[in-house]
Amino acid sequence: xxxxxxxxxxxPGGSAVHRLDxxxxxxxxxxxxxxxxxxxxxYGFLIAAAALFAVIAVSKVPLKFIFxxxxxxxxxxxxxxxxxxxxxxxxxxWHWKFLTxxxxxxxxxxFMAVRLVLLIIGSSILTLTTxxxxxxxxxxxxxxxxxxxxxxxxxxxLMMTIALRFIPTLMEETDKIIKAQQARGADFESGNIIQRxxxxxxxxxxxxxxxxxxxxxxxxxxxxxxxxxxxxxxxxNEIHFRRGDAVAAVLMVLFLAGIIASRFI
Amino acid sequence: MPIxxxxxxxxxxxxxxxxxxxxxxxxxxxxDGEILGVIGHTGSGKSTLLQHLNGLIxxxxxxxxxxxxxxxxxxxxxxxxxxxxxxVFQYPEYQLFEETVRLDVAFGPKNLGxxxxxxxxxxxxxxxxxxxxxxxIKDMSPFELSGGMKRRVAIAGVIAMDPKILILxxxxxxxxxxxxxxxxxxxxxxxxxxxxxxxxxxxxxxDIASLSDKVIVMNEGNIALSGTxxxxxxQGEKLAEMGLGLPPAKEIADLIKSKAPKFExxxxxxxxxxADIRRYLEENRG
Amino acid sequence: xxxxxxxxxxxxxxxDLKIEFTKIDENGAEVPGKVALNGVSLDIEKGSFxAVVGMNGSGKSTLAKCFNGxxxxxxxxxKVDGFDTADDSTxxxxxxxxxxxxxxxxxxxxSSIVEDDVAFGPENLGxxPxxxxxxxxxxxxxxGMYEKKDRGAHMLSGGQKQRVAIAGAIAMRPxxxxxxxxxxxxxxxxxxxxxxxxxxxxxxxxxxxxITHFMNEAxxxxxxxxxKKGKLLCDRTxxxxxxxxxMIERAGLEMPPAIDIRDKAGLPESLTTADEIAEYIAAV
Numbered sequence: 001x002x003x004x005x006x007x008x009x010x011x012p013g014g015s016a017v018h019r020l021d022x023x024x025x026x027x028x029x030x031x032x033x034x035x036x037x038x039x040x041x042x043y044g045f046l047i048a049a050a051a052l053f054a055v056i057a058v059s060k061v062p063l064k065f066i067f068x069x070x071x072x073x074x075x076x077x078x079x080x081x082x083x084x085x086x087x088x089x090x091x092x093x094w095h096w097k098f099l100t101x102x103x104x105x106x107x108x109x110x111f112m113a114v115r116l117v118l119l120i121i122g123s124s125i126l127t128l129t130t131x132x133x134x135x136x137x138x139x140x141x142x143x144x145x146x147x148x149x150x151x152x153x154x155x156x157x158l159m160m161t162i163a164l165r166f167i168p169t170l171m172e173e174t175d176k177i178i179k180a181q182q183a184r185g186a187d188f189e190s191g192n193i194i195q196r197x198x199x200x201x202x203x204x205x206x207x208x209x210x211x212x213x214x215x216x217x218x219x220x221x222x223x224x225x226x227x228x229x230x231x232x233x234x235x236x237n238e239i240h241f242r243r244g245d246a247v248a249a250v251l252m253v254l255f256l257a258g259i260i261a262s263r264f265i
Numbered sequence: 266m267p268i269x270x271x272x273x274x275x276x277x278x279x280x281x282x283x284x285x286x287x288x289x290x291x292x293x294x295x296x297d298g299e300i301l302g303v304i305g306h307t308g309s310g311k312s313t314l315l316q317h318l319n320g321l322i323x324x325x326x327x328x329x330x331x332x333x334x335x336x337x338x339x340x341x342x343x344x345x346x347x348x349x350x351x352x353v354f355q356y357p358e359y360q361l362f363e364e365t366v367r368l369d370v371a372f373g374p375k376n377l378g379x380x381x382x383x384x385x386x387x388x389x390x391x392x393x394x395x396x397x398x399x400x401x402i403k404d405m406s407p408f409e410l411s412g413g414m415k416r417r418v419a420i421a422g423v424i425a426m427d428p429k430i431l432i433l434x435x436x437x438x439x440x441x442x443x444x445x446x447x448x449x450x451x452x453x454x455x456x457x458x459x460x461x462x463x464x465x466x467x468x469x470x471x472d473i474a475s476l477s478d479k480v481i482v483m484n485e486g487n488i489a490l491s492g493t494x495x496x497x498x499x500q501g502e503k504l505a506e507m508g509l510g511l512p513p514a515k516e517i518a519d520l521i522k523s524k525a526p527k528f529e530x531x532x533x534x535x536x537x538x539x540a541d542i543r544r545y546l547e548e549n550r551g
Numbered sequence: 552x553x554x555x556x557x558x559x560x561x562x563x564x565x566x567d568l569k570i571e572f573t574k575i576d577e578n579g580a581e582v583p584g585k586v587a588l589n590g591v592s593l594d595i596e597k598g599s600f601x602a603v604v605g606m607n608g609s610g611k612s613t614l615a616k617c618f619n620g621x622x623x624x625x626x627x628x629x630k631v632d633g634f635d636t637a638d639d640s641t642x643x644x645x646x647x648x649x650x651x652x653x654x655x656x657x658x659x660x661x662s663s664i665v666e667d668d669v670a671f672g673p674e675n676l677g678x679x680p681x682x683x684x685x686x687x688x689x690x691x692x693x694x695g696m697y698e699k700k701d702r703g704a705h706m707l708s709g710g711q712k713q714r715v716a717i718a719g720a721i722a723m724r725p726x727x728x729x730x731x732x733x734x735x736x737x738x739x740x741x742x743x744x745x746x747x748x749x750x751x752x753x754x755x756x757x758x759x760x761x762i763t764h765f766m767n768e769a770x771x772x773x774x775x776x777x778x779k780k781g782k783l784l785c786d787r788t789x790x791x792x793x794x795x796x797x798m799i800e801r802a803g804l805e806m807p808p809a810i811d812i813r814d815k816a817g818l819p820e821s822l823t824t825a826d827e828i829a830e831y832i833a834a835v
Contacts, residue, residue, distance in 0.1 A: 012701045132662065133664060168705035177359070183319055183354070184373040184422060185347045185376030186376055206360050209408070213658070217655055220653070221658070221661070222671075224619055224646060224650070225650075225720075225723065226646045226672060226676055226723070227671070228675065233674050234673075234680055235670075235674060236667070237680070306738050307710075413607065438735075438736070439732075439736060439764075440607070441804075443606055444606070444607060446805075471808070508740040514808060514812060517809055517825045517828065520829045521829045521832050524829040525829070535812050536815060538812050539815030539816035542832060543816050545835075546816075549835050550835060
């Protein structure tokens with residue numbers, strides 16, 4: 001369900017994790033994701049999972065809230081698991097007709113699933129504990145050095161702000177249009193792929209028209225509120241590195257060392 | 266084709282932290298040919314309720330019978346329900362998508378599997394019923410029309426499916442006073458000509474009072490009040506508690522009553538209040 | 552007698568305003584399109600509360616967009632506090648003086664979180680961070696949304712979103728706010744909330760211009776401007792306007808309920824409110 005997607009949502013709070021500079025959290029999340037792919041054995045995942053749950057505990061975001069985001073992507077995880085389970089050659093554990101499960105396949109499937117789950121939880125922790133505006137401000141500042149080579153860092157950040165803001169609105173709009181066309185007898189569930197594609201036109205055209213209307217309205221509203229690009233703008237909450245960020249950096253280095261060490265166990 | 270709703274209940278995201286009871290326990294009946302007015306605030310559950318009536322939402326528990334047939338037991342074909350119950354959403358003009366008015370209005374009938382000839386007849390009739398000149402606009406793009414005309418075309422798209430029950434969710438939202446009057450007159454004409462059950466949602470108490478045979482007031486997922494407009498609007502205090510008002514003509518009649526205790530009036534519309542004032546003045550001027 | 556100062560200072564002066572939209576013809580060339588406003592002249596006094604009414608397509612939303620230079624006159628002029636809206640070099644002077652609230656509550660909030668959205672305007676103006684914080688808190692308190700400052704915008708009701716949009720305009724500390732059908736998409740409770748905020752703001756000295764379809768809202772203004780097909784039909788006090796049934800019909804409007812009943816019951820024209828009607832009947 002549309003309401004169940006937690007990725008990109010913010011969970012208000014004042015924990016140590018919430019108070020970290022958005023830049024720290026973005027970099028930490030990126031490092032964490034990279035590390036998940038460095039890990040190659042059980043101990044590594046144990047460290048990675050322990051670290052993640054320690055962060056969740058400190059952030060005080062309810063586990064129930066975090067795991068709901070997983071239900072939306074459950075299919076992807078299950079699919080990855082099965083794909084790995086049956087596709088890897090090695091020591092045969094079980095065989096039936098054309099299906100074969102190997103020891104290596106089982107391990108790979110398990111690791112891949114755990115990796116995905118940790119990755120999704122890890123990145124949702126970033127968005128759950130960081131206000132969208134801080135996230136985009138952080139991104140803007142991180143990208144700032146690249147603006148010298150022509151990267152529009154402010155515009156990219158603003159685009160992200162607006163995207164985060166309008167995802168729920170467009171989801172609702174889509175829901176409304178689908179229902180309105182269903183009420184006119186439209187059928188989105190039967191027929192072959194070409195037929196189904198054609199059936200989407202009654203949704204896509206109104207959605208396209210709506211998006212344009214929203215974009216037009218928003219552009220006017222932004223102009224009316226004196227938006228004129230990034231130069232000369234100030235921020236209500238300037239983001240700053242604090243002592244907490246230094247502590248987080250030290251912890252991150254320790255974690256990194258642990259992960260690398262785990263490869264040699 | 267009478268409607269009977271029995272102990273309807275609907276819960277959003279059951280078992281989740283944001284579990285919400287949209288409709289807690291709702292029962293009501295609508296008889297053939299009746300006009301039912303529905304009032305209530307955003308979030309009172311009225312939109313959710315209406316979407317149940319043509320099968321867009323399946324209830325958590327409870328039953329809905331249309332013409333004696335249960336539509337909530339999962340056995341009935343969706344196209345059969347949609348054929349019987351037409352639902353026009355708020356701002357229906359936002360669902361237009363075809364290249365021409367003719368094709369757009371024909372979308373519903375086509376989905377119901379009507380043949381070409383039958384379709385053309387229905388489409389023409391529906392467009393004329395909403396008060397537009399079919400020959401003039403049939404080949405125009407719906408996006409070229411004015412706001413009020415777009416809305417009529419969208420309503421025609423549902424009428425062309427020839428429903429026996431028509432549900433309109435705030436058909437006059439966002440219109441100027443004269444377009445508002447036109448749409449209201451159109452709604453009445455559609456009801457009278459097609460001889461159908463009409464259910465409409467409105468925030469405009471004067472419209473509810475002048476159009477409906479029966480009114481239900483939704484509040485926090487329940488029917489808080491129901492009855493004839495006179496019965497419902499005699500409960501001014503209860504309505505005020507829910508943040509809902511009275512038809513202005515009734516409000517004025519009540520105000521007069523509070524200052525001139527001998528003034529008697531059960532008026533709901535401007536014409537009725539004015540007539541009561543005239544009568545009172547004639548009697549009391551001696 | 553010495554010098555005679557007039558008390559009323561014009562904040563906005565509109566002279567012979569014409570707005571003509573262009574459209575693209577089949578060959579891709581720009582050609583004149585619809586004339587949305589034609590020869591409109593009017594003044595908005597500082598601190599006043601002016602309603603603008605008229606049918607769909609009368610040009611009232613177009614006029615609203617001229618008040619802060621979102622639309623530039625094809626001919627004629629619009630001056631705000633002495634600044635010409637057609638002058639590119641002072642357009643931000645104009646826009647920081649005239650805030651705007653639009654019809655659709657969903658499409659005008661930029662940020663996902665309430666207080667961040669309210670801060671968007673002052674941030675654009677380059678206001679000092681501590682001052683932005685003060686303005687945002689103050690603006691949210693004025694619209695009764697301070698308690699919800701950390702909320703996600705998509706969790707609010709239409710009426711609440713609209714109040715946040717108003718706070719966004721207030722935080723820019725404008726002299727004037729233009730409300731373009733702010734209540735059209737709200738339910739009665741939301742409508743009432745927005746109207747009482749508008750009246751509060753006006754009482755606090757902000758010039759308010761309200762574009763509306765609802766006569767009971769127009770009735771509360773000091774002055775009502777009626778547009779029809781891009782032309783100014785009349786510019787009067789609500790009492791004067793609503794005593795002229797012919798004008799109301801010509802403009803495609805409707806009478807407020809009390810006056811409608813008064814006329815239908817044949818009561819004297821001197822009665823203009825429900826209270827006066829009730830008093831009159833009680834006195835018979």
